[in-house]
Amino acid sequence: MRYSQYFIPTVKETPADAEVISHQLMLRAGMIRKVAAGVYNYLPLGLRSIRKVEQIVREEMNRAGAIELLMPMVTPAELWQESGRWEFYGKELLRFKDRKDGEFCLGPTHEEVITDIVRREIRSYRQLPINLYQIQTKFRDEIRPRFGLMRGREFIMKDAYSFDVDSSAADLSYDKMYQAYRRIFERCGLNFRAVEADTGSIGGSSSHEFMVLADSGEDAILSCSGCDYAANVEKAESRPFPEAKGELLPKEAVETPDRKTIEEVAAFLGIKPEQTVKALIVVADGEPVMALVRGDHDLNELKLKNFLGAAELEMADDEVYVKACGGPVGFAGPCGVTVRVIADQAIQGMCNFVVGGNAKDQHFRNANHRDFTVKAFADIRTVVAGDACPRCSGGKMEVWRGIEVGHVFKLGTKYSEKLKATYLDADGKEQVIFMGCYGIGVGRSVAACIEQNHDANGIIFPLPIAPFHCIVSALSVKEEPVVKASEDIYNRLAAAGVEVLLDDRDERPGFKFKDADLIGIPLRIVVGAKNLAEGKVELKHRKSGEVELLPIDEAVAKVQQLVAEALAQ
Amino acid sequence: MRYSQYFIPTVKETPADAEVISHQLMLRAGMIRKVAAGVYNYLPLGLRSIRKVEQIVREEMNRAGAIELLMPMVTPAELWQESGRWEFYGKELLRFKDRKDGEFCLGPTHEEVITDIVRREIRSYRQLPINLYQIQTKFRDEIRPRFGLMRGREFIMKDAYSFDVDSSAADLSYDKMYQAYRRIFERCGLNFRAVEADTGSIGGSSSHEFMVLADSGEDAILSCSGCDYAANVEKAESRPFPEAKGELLPKEAVETPDRKTIEEVAAFLGIKPEQTVKALIVVADGEPVMALVRGDHDLNELKLKNFLGAAELEMADDEVYVKACGGPVGFAGPCGVTVRVIADQAIQGMCNFVVGGNAKDQHFRNANHRDFTVKAFADIRTVVAGDACPRCSGGKMEVWRGIEVGHVFKLGTKYSEKLKATYLDADGKEQVIFMGCYGIGVGRSVAACIEQNHDANGIIFPLPIAPFHCIVSALSVKEEPVVKASEDIYNRLAAAGVEVLLDDRDERPGFKFKDADLIGIPLRIVVGAKNLAEGKVELKHRKSGEVELLPIDEAVAKVQQLVAEALAQ
Structure with a gap:
């Protein structure tokens, strides 16, 4: 992609109404623009990162045997009345009437719609287990939408739903999703923790949240220094203290x-x-x-x-x-x-x-x-840093801040009972299906990534979800050799499957570097007349700041190699 | 993909409430399920075809220099009030209030939102032309939703918007889109006509519709037997008749x-x-x-x-x-x-x-x-078959039925004037931007394709938008050699990039063939014990019905070759 023919409206000033860094940087980098409170345009650069996350999610969901479909955003009241959530769900459920006075809502989640599909199409234990997912636009009428894509009203979500013959089969489906989620966030290049969490209004028997660690995170996480135990602050268990010994004095x-x-x-x-x-x-x-x-x-x-x-x-x-x-x-x-x-x-x-x-x-x-x-x-108190781990001996609890990007739930029969989603077992007896549900906030994952990966100059994208892998900065578009070499490098990288942005704008080097830092492209090749005279270009690593002066062929080969390594998961 | 682990709920009976063949077949083939009037679930098979169309659209839009972004489905009233459409647009514009009594609507099209982006970000003639597009879910509250995906209320659409310095530059953008649309529908394997059309409520100075020819089409198209002239019935021009010579008799x-x-x-x-x-x-x-x-x-x-x-x-x-x-x-x-x-x-x-x-x-x-x-x-009459062509001499007008799958419009300054989308020209003078808009109904393209390509047994997908390229039918999953050979063929085709569905279900051959015909996979390899004994399998072509008995290696090679040829565009 040529920068001059693309649409990356970067902004120098920090927008006044953006409180958190990811919101500020996504606005400044021309990734998003606000349309209304909690409702955003995804500009080309933002959309590219979102699509990267979507594709990683899709590949790992498919690998785990889940099947993609797509449900509508407009869903009829009847289904929500059957589950009881038409009344129970608060004002986040945006309800409206169509021209024929039919009652509908914008789907904030799709347990009802998917259970309706399954109850109509699944009849036998032979058709189970099944896990169906979608990557879709949702709407939740948050009372206080804020922080850009972190807590929007309209947002892109991956939601998966598993259906099993019984509780222990449902546990296996849950574990598969748990493992898939670990792979997804690892592949996205995020530093995260999977923590035990409360099931909240979705209901069900157990759940884990996937938290991207970042100082600005809205949620507190506790994890053990000695073992794997981790939970969010609402859920983290405390360990009883040893009994105090002493003579009981008179009150x-x-x-x-x-x-x-x-x-x-x-x-x-x-x-x-x-x-x-x-x-x-x-x-x-x-x-x-x-x-x-x-x-x-x-x-x-x-x-x-x-x-x-x-x-x-x-x-x-x-x-x-x-x-x-x-x-x-x-x-x-x-x-x-x-x-x-x-x-x-x-x-x-x-x-x-x-x-x-x-x-x-x-x-x-x-x-x-x-x-x-x-x-x-x-156990009714909040665990704090330094508390003993409830699981292992000797471990101490540590506190982190995190941003929830994924959540997996064991739903049990909460929805299948209400909507009568049943199957016939091997003996021909009718049984209620056991469900699980599994969500990932796609846009929020990109925002959380930026909270975790930035510096004073802008975003530092991990390569797997960067909008482009590499930017080629032609230092002067008025010098023929610079233009020719830049184009050549651009074409060679593109032909090798590297997603490359050629900064061919007629702007000063400093201006170009500022934009490149701001939008956070992981690798940058700088083509300038002086180095070029010796057949060399600079390869700059956005994250480390490291700069290497390399012959053109080596620079091209190295970028290819770094991209291949980062994507080989 | 293994059929036994996939989700294709086919139906034998023709659904009573489906009037047109594409609606019937999409229901029967397990591609879609109704959620509410004009609102559908896209089941896995349906979604795959939709994604194929989306990808072809995306590639051709990118090739034509258009840039992808994504606008929200929920759009604020203010923008529609600026353009005047909040009042002018009828009940198809589904309006509602959020929890804070803010007025919104579900976007049926996005001229207002895109023009708002452009007026905020484009300042100079140097930033023009630009063409921005999205592939997005729209909602139009049709009074009579019908025919499945053909006229739904919620539907997936590609909408592009071009912005130019003046009318003649806008004409060039329009021509680019016109050519891109031709390539898109050709690549989809559709038999279509581009016809001159009325601009309707979108407004603007000229437009073309892209019509898939099918007897069941809602629209009448007229085209000349002798030249390129084609138009829909509302727009088709008539040619004056030669003057009748004769003595004027008394009234x-x-x-x-x-x-x-x-x-x-x-x-x-x-x-x-x-x-x-x-x-x-x-x-x-x-x-x-x-x-x-x-x-x-x-x-x-x-x-x-x-x-x-x-x-x-x-x-x-x-x-x-x-x-x-x-x-x-x-x-x-x-x-x-x-x-x-x-x-x-x-x-x-x-x-x-x-x-x-x-x-x-x-x-x-x-x-x-x-x-x-x-x-x-x-010229105020409707043109009929046999009329003389208005453009060439000697050509006669022929009548076709068609389904509108794409529409390109020259908008002029209708929206840019209302929303004050201007730029500074080379002399620093403020000028109004010229616009065009370009839509493709993605789901409707799949439905139109089925209207055009089916027989008594089911769908006959053109390969480029078929949910799978090839189905491997293992005639008996109880015979070890059949299973082994089927798996082997399946793995070899998949490794070669062929999208292949392995029918590994424990069902009778007739049952499997019926499903394969119904879902319309273009190529079928039948693995049976008898032929296998001679190292052979059957390759059946869904469209022609032709069956070839081939050695396994040849069958695999031929499928690869046919897929490569069909996709090489």
Whole structure:
């Protein structure tokens, strides 16, 4: 491709409304343009990277035996009513009526549509397992679309759905996808972690998220320094602490005037925060519940919600708080309360700790388990850096920031039961199909890649998803030998299957280099009159900054070799 | 691909709700499934053919210098309000509101969005010409979606938009696209005609439709037997007839009791219909107009509307009719009327003809131009088979049925003026950009192909857009040598780049052959025990039905050669 005949509208200034680096760089590099909030044009350069990710996804899905099809973006209400999500799904599901008053929505995901296909076409266990996928444009009416392609409303997604005869067969399909996802993100050249995750509103029994590691990531990830264990912050399990040994002292009330926070109380009493227990009042499906966590720990609301099996869980307002513990806000404690008390397992081994006294400026010192009733101990706190690994002995948890680019779910029979997707087993008996679903955000993968791979000058694309492998910069288009050599190198590389961009614009070298750095092409051949006089050109590596002065033939051969190596996976 | 591990849900029975053959066969061959009216799932086999068309389109667009990008399906009202189409476009434009009450529509075409990109990024004549295209899912809320992919509501379209400095540069861009379209449909293996067409609601100065010829086509096409001239029926021009020589006889009133139609009057008076002139009353932008055409000709309302420059034109109701000609319905004639009279040019050379008398049961014999006032003679009739070609001498017009699969338009400055898409010329003066737009219905091309290529047994795909090039039918999967030879042939063909489907199902030969015929794979290798004993297999050509008994190596080589030949364009 000739730069002069292509369309790469680069921008010097950092756009004011772009907060994160990938959004800024994709705008500046002329990869995307905003059409409306969360809705983008993919300009030629952006589309090329997106297509690269799509193709890697496609190849690995096919290799794993999944079959590609394509479902519509406009889907009828009836299917969503059957699954119950027409009501359940919030405003992210963009609903509308057609000219005949039929109700439709833009598909944010396609469990209903694919299950409808399968229930109509699959009849026998002989037709299972099957895994069907599509690469398609989705729409989710996010309340706060932001960060460019990172959290858009209209976006390209690969979604796959597996169908199996039973739970253990579904586990095999899940594992295949898990492995395919690892290969996909490896081939894309991304530094990522697969982490255990909560299943959220999609439902199902277990799930993993694939997280691209980047400081700007919206999600916190915890992984063990000693073993493979990794999970997102919502899901990461804690390990109980060893029991504290010591004589149980008598409980005593202490005045803590105006000390409300754990830090204030601990400082006032001359103890560490981990010698206190804080009590939080939540409302789970309408019922007030007291949650206890160690003073230096944070309650993980999602864990508590899952433990209680609650559909809704939120922090109590002041009125409920006061009613539940009988004292003012800031002094809640477990002694004497009648609401259900759930304590984090870290508290199980504590003794002689401080708790709130359910009265103004009042705490109890040397509280112990004998002094209150706990309904259950459970893992309800958020894991933090330095915690012991729940799986191995000796490993410590480390914290990373990550961007979710893929998610795999075991769905069980959630959708197949609702939509009556069944098959006849070998005995002719009707059985419900077990499902899994598997998503990859294609555009978001490109954005996450840029969050992970950039410097002050612009994007640093890994070769497998770079819009072009190599850029040939003709330093002056007014000098015949430079033009001739540039064209020659361009043609030779293109003929060898290298995706090459020839910067044939009548611009100054500095201008060209700035653009080349900004758009992040991994390899650059610089053709200048001076070096050319000696039959040489510069080969610059965008990532390392390394520059090699090479004879033309060697430069061409080296680019070919580097491209072949990077794509050989 | 192994048939047993793929997803081709074929159906024996002809689906009741499918009227046209392509719709029936695409359902039966397991290529598509209906989700809602005009909204389809593309099952794996259907998607493969669609992707083939897409790839041919992409290659030819790139070859013609067009640049691929991707615009969103959800587009904001503001852009459509700027162009005026938010009001003007009918209910086919599906409008809706997002969660923040913002107004949007599903893009049925993208003139507004692309012009918005260009007006923001193109500033100088040095950046022109440019041609940007996308292959994208569109939605048009058709009042009567029908015929499967032929007239769906959600459909895949390639739309390209050219931008030029002036009208003659725009003509060059148009010609490039015209030539690219010819190559695209040739490469797809379609029998088609490029015809002159009306520009319709897209607007602009001239356009061509690309029509796949098929008896079931919705559109009538006229083409000359002697030259290149071809146009659709709405647009096809007529040639004036030579002047009739003869003595003008005196006009006389004749009673024609109860004879209203031309045929009745002509029979009653013992003359031919072409010796009569019929008068039709239309209402053009509110004004009644009398249109005259020869008795055996039909008024072409679109031609009349274009000639009058009217925004709206419809046939008059009885009340307007009676008021316009002063007599009852069925007896209108031009003599003595005060409304504007427009006559088809075929009437210009007639003499001594019969016209209506504007009174019950009354006609005039030997009417002549002296007897009434014509505001203008114009080409306002529909051309029919056998008419003289308007371009060459001696050629006769022939009528075909066709399916529109592509359409190219010269848009002029219709959108660029409204959206203020301008550039600075070499003198630094601001100028309006000239545009063209160019569409191809991707799914419809596959459907049209099937309308053109099928027999009683199913689809007969041209090789370039067949979902697979070759099917290897293992006649019995219980006989080891058959399985081994089939696998071997399958592997060898696949390794040579042939897209091959291995029918490894445990089914009877007749069952497999029926499916193979139905899904229309161009080449079939049949591996049976009997022939195999002599080291031979059958090579069957789906189109000709020809069967060759060949040694395995020869069969494999021949398939490779046939595929290479078919794709070498």
